[in-house]
Amino acid sequence: AQRVTQPEKLLSVFKGAPVELKCNYSYSGSPELFWYVQYSRQRLQLLLRHISRESIKGFTADLNKGETSFHLKKPFAQEEDSAMYYCARVGRGAQKLVFGQGTRLTINP
Amino acid sequence: GAVVSQHPSRVICKSGTSVKIECRSLDFQATTMFWYRQFPKQSLMLMATSNEGSKATYEQGVEKDKFLINHASLTLSTLTVTSAHPEDSSFYICSAPGGAGYNEQFFGPGTRLTVL
Numbered sequence: 001a002q003r004v005t006q007p008e009k010l011l012s013v014f015k016g017a018p019v020e021l022k023c024n025y026s027y028s029g030s031p032e033l034f035w036y037v038q039y040s041r042q043r044l045q046l047l048l049r050h051i052s053r054e055s056i057k058g059f060t061a062d063l064n065k066g067e068t069s070f071h072l073k074k075p076f077a078q079e080e081d082s083a084m085y086y087c088a089r090v091g092r093g094a095q096k097l098v099f100g101q102g103t104r105l106t107i108n109p
Numbered sequence: 110g111a112v113v114s115q116h117p118s119r120v121i122c123k124s125g126t127s128v129k130i131e132c133r134s135l136d137f138q139a140t141t142m143f144w145y146r147q148f149p150k151q152s153l154m155l156m157a158t159s160n161e162g163s164k165a166t167y168e169q170g171v172e173k174d175k176f177l178i179n180h181a182s183l184t185l186s187t188l189t190v191t192s193a194h195p196e197d198s199s200f201y202i203c204s205a206p207g208g209a210g211y212n213e214q215f216f217g218p219g220t221r222l223t224v225l
Contacts, residue, residue, distance in 0.1 A: 032212055034212075034213075042218075043202075043216045043217065043218045043219065044202070044204075044216040045216065046213050046214070049213065086152065086153070090212050091155075095143075095206045095214070096143065096155060096158065097143070097155070097204075097214055098155070099152045099155075100152065101151070101152045102151075102152045
């Protein structure tokens with residue numbers, strides 16, 4: 001089965017500190033991976049995707065095929081980064097998304 | 110970006126009644142839509158894939174007679190929870206793929222269903 005694992009349900013860091021949200025996926029030749037974010041009282045929205053190699057809101061994520069990981073990183077956390085973060089991959093069948101369990105990130109002032 | 114709406118945003122019903130939830134793509138067409146269920150403090154669980162013009166595809170363990178899906182047009186999919194029971198109480202979210210070929214999904218705001 002194609003799985004996505006986010007080992008941390010909760011992550012709390014201080015403002016200005018680096019943050020890393022972990023994501024591992026079950027092996028698949030060429031996975032298509034995403035990070036989605038859900039801010040309080042808002043809908044789920046795309047944060048970034050590995051294929052575009054972009055930095056959004058200071059976040060980056062690099063696909064590491066050797067470690068089958070797609071960790072989300074930001075060098076200096078801000079309070080507005082507090083949210084629920086989901087790692088996801090395209091599952092079997094076009095466009096279906098398989099989500100990790102999610103990590104609730106809290107940035108302390 | 111593309112916008113997906115859901116209606117109603119919340120609904121409370123009595124046990125044994127049926128509830129219909131609508132999912133609309135507002136400014137784009139969606140031949141495929143997805144329905145998820147989210148329990149409190151848990152991740153999204155894909156329930157089914159809604160296909161315009163054909164039958165929905167259900168994930169393993171999801172009762173298709175319980176959760177009826179109809180993709181009536183290129184902008185509308187409906188999920189009907191039939192004979193709802195308290196254990197069906199949950200947050201139901203739909204999404205539709207869009208974007209330029211990158212499998213990006215646009216999510217609705219969700220519908221909170223409470224069955225008394």
